[in-house]
Amino acid sequence: MWWLKNVKIVDLESGSTQVRDVLIEGERILEITESLTEKEVQNKSQSEIQVIDGTGKYLFPGLIDVHTHLREPGQEEKEEIATGARAALKGGFTTILAMPNTKPVLDQRALVEFVSNQGERAAGAKVYPIGAITKGEEGKELTEMVDLAAGGAKAFSDDGREVQNAELLRLAMEYVKLTGLPLISHCEDDNLARGGSMHKGEVSARLGLRGIPSSAESVMVARDILLAEETGSKLHLAHISAKESVELIRAAKLRGVDVTAEVNPHHLIFTDEAVAESNYNTSYKVNPPLGSAQDREALLEGILDGTLDMLATDHAPHTWEEKMKPFAEAPFGIAGFETSLAAVWTYLVKPGKLPVEVLLRAWSLNPAQRFNLLGGKVQPGEIADLVLFDPEQKEKIESKWFTSKAQNTPFLGQELQGFACMVWVNGQLRLGK
Structure with missing residues (x-):
């Protein structure tokens, strides 16, 4: 005892x-x-x-991170399930959900079960896999979602990519209802985002970097909300970064759409000015990119009023060799497990911008309820x-x-x-x- x-x-x-x-x-x-x-x-x-x-x-109730990249199988030089699960513990996380964009993609039951089994052996945070929406995350053919759910998948996503074909995504939303699980959307229009490395705006123009417009996210947020509203599917929107997206989600919730959304700590703390101030430090290169001060203000307002339901790290580990490349060539992503809670406490809670109870609802209670996980409360039983x-x-x-x-x-x-x-x-x- x-x-x-x-x-x-x-x-x-x-x-x-x-x-x-x-x-x-x-x-x-x-x-x-x-x-x-x-x-x-x-x-x-x-x-x-x-x-x-x-x-x-x-x-605190153990934190729950619904958006992580553990890289195993296939990219163990960046992270392993064991190292990721133990790093998550250090950051205060007791449960993490692992995205399927591994090599190979988690599009078969055996691969989903592999991640679960490796997580159990790690003796770190609990690890639950997210199954892919489409085979190979290629956006062409749906996976056997019911079978993946039976193997332990807690949700479905093609994260790292968006399902560009609206007809296929609508079919996925119909199919996923058989599992009762949420579909997680990585809202990004490939045609608008292609080739960009940071937020499109005054800072990107000044730095000479090709930008990604906010509309690359918000047009897909609008599309996916409308499809979820039409199909009655459970939709969760990953890493929201644009003020226009917050407005769309707020309006959808008022209409009763079954949609939840997350925001990453780095989008609440930094803006695109960080790229300039850091002299092109690739640690600030994330997808979606760090937005404007107006975007950051809208995101904070969204987490405070419940429009944005959750905090999620989007833990995206990379090797030093990859991140040492020029900004435009380096991969997107921040390793977030170990620093996210302290960063939010330092930059947001301590200065009085984010109440502790909002942090705990967004990082524990709300994820537990949405993804049907144990935890989220410090209560007897x-x-x-x-x-x-x-x-x-x-x-x-x-x-x-x-x-x-x-x-x-x-x-x-x-x-x-x-x-x-x-x-x-x-x-x-x-x-x-």
Whole structure:
């Protein structure tokens, strides 16, 4: 049994914080109360009692990351399921969903089961695979989604690409209803985005880089929302980055469309000016690209008012050799597992821009509910996927600090504040002592 004393628990509705003692027995939270004596705890369990003094620390529900790239199978030089799952733990994540754009693509049941099995062996965060919508993510022929769901897929996506054929995507939305699972859309019009390496605007013009217009995302957001509305399918929109997209999602929700959406921390923290200010640092090259200050403001407003339901890292590890290429040639992506929570705390929560309860709803409760996962609540009887979070802990982000194979992050060299110091998965301590 674990006895966590004097931890701060946040009410996800009111935002109020209470100091409580928490007991963990087996895989579940046994009790939450104002205070306990040693005798009271001993009477509740015959097992060894391990006591943690959590004074000054928060007890968060384990974070759930619905958008990650673990690279295995096929690109293990960038990341492996084991290294990714353990890096996720370090960042406070107890559950992660793995995108299917591996080599080969997760378009067959055996591959979906492989990812699940590798995740179980990793003893890190729980790993659940996302199956591909189309075979090979080629946008031509649908996968056997029902079979992939039976093999453990928690959703379907061609992430890294968008299904350009509207007729095929509409058919996928009809088919996916047989599974009851969401379809995740990577909203990007290939014709508008092709050849671009950053947001199209004044900064890209000044830097001489070909830009990707916001419309490359928003036209597909509009299309996919209309198709979901017509078919009654569950739609989740990945990595929203444009103010126009936020407006479209807000309007769709008012109409009752079954749509949810996520935003990445880097889109809430940085703008396209970061590319110029960093002298073309490729750690700021992401897809969708960092937008304007107006986009960032709209995204923050969207997460605050619930238009954007979730935070997601879009953990996209790459080798140093790849990221050392010229900006236009380097791959898109940020390695986000280990730094995202601290970055959000440092840049958004600490300055008062993002309330703690909004962070926890967006990174735990809402993902659990949308993707039918355990977790999201610190309540008696709930699964003990928990994070002891120290809001005062500071770390300088250095190469030697990473558990992930990748270090392609704009936070390298910075000091961030607010880190997970202990993490439990199914009641088992997997990070910390």
